[in-house]
Amino acid sequence: MPVDFSGTWNLVSNDNFEGYMVALGIDFATRKIAKMLKPQKVIKQDGDMLSIHTTSTFRDYMLQFKIGEEFEEDNKGLDNRKCKSLVTWDNDKLVCVQIGEKKNRGWTHWLEGDDLHLELRCENQVCKQVFKRA
Ligand code: YOG
8 A cells, every 4th residue: 555645734844945946046035935934735645646735825836646647847936947747656755756957856755653754856955844734
């Protein structure tokens, strides 16, 4: 049985989000706002289908995909760069590779105890986020 990420999750820590945003080319004023946010994730996992809705008081981002199937991602409201994304399992971790203008872009989700972990990667920057169930 694969891991089930379904649930509502609140951000509790956010290491090097600044570095990740700089690597994505997010401007200073937007970074100032973004780093104050405490986003929530609502994840729905139904077999191979996943939706991850990241919400905040500033912007929302909705991602829906099938595991193992490449899709176009527009990153609207984030850096707005299009990429080709593919999410696959690596044991109990969900790994996304985002092919586009930015090298080494992607993310990994996993569960550790009752916590949801997320590593966000872009170029040489790694942001580490931890979420707890709402
Ligand atoms: O999640 O890719 O769960 O999509 C990363 C923000 C901040 C906007 C958020 C809004 C990157 C201004 C999505 C934050 C910085 C800064 C809440 C992370 C870009 C712009 C939406 C992500 C995956 C994995 C699913």
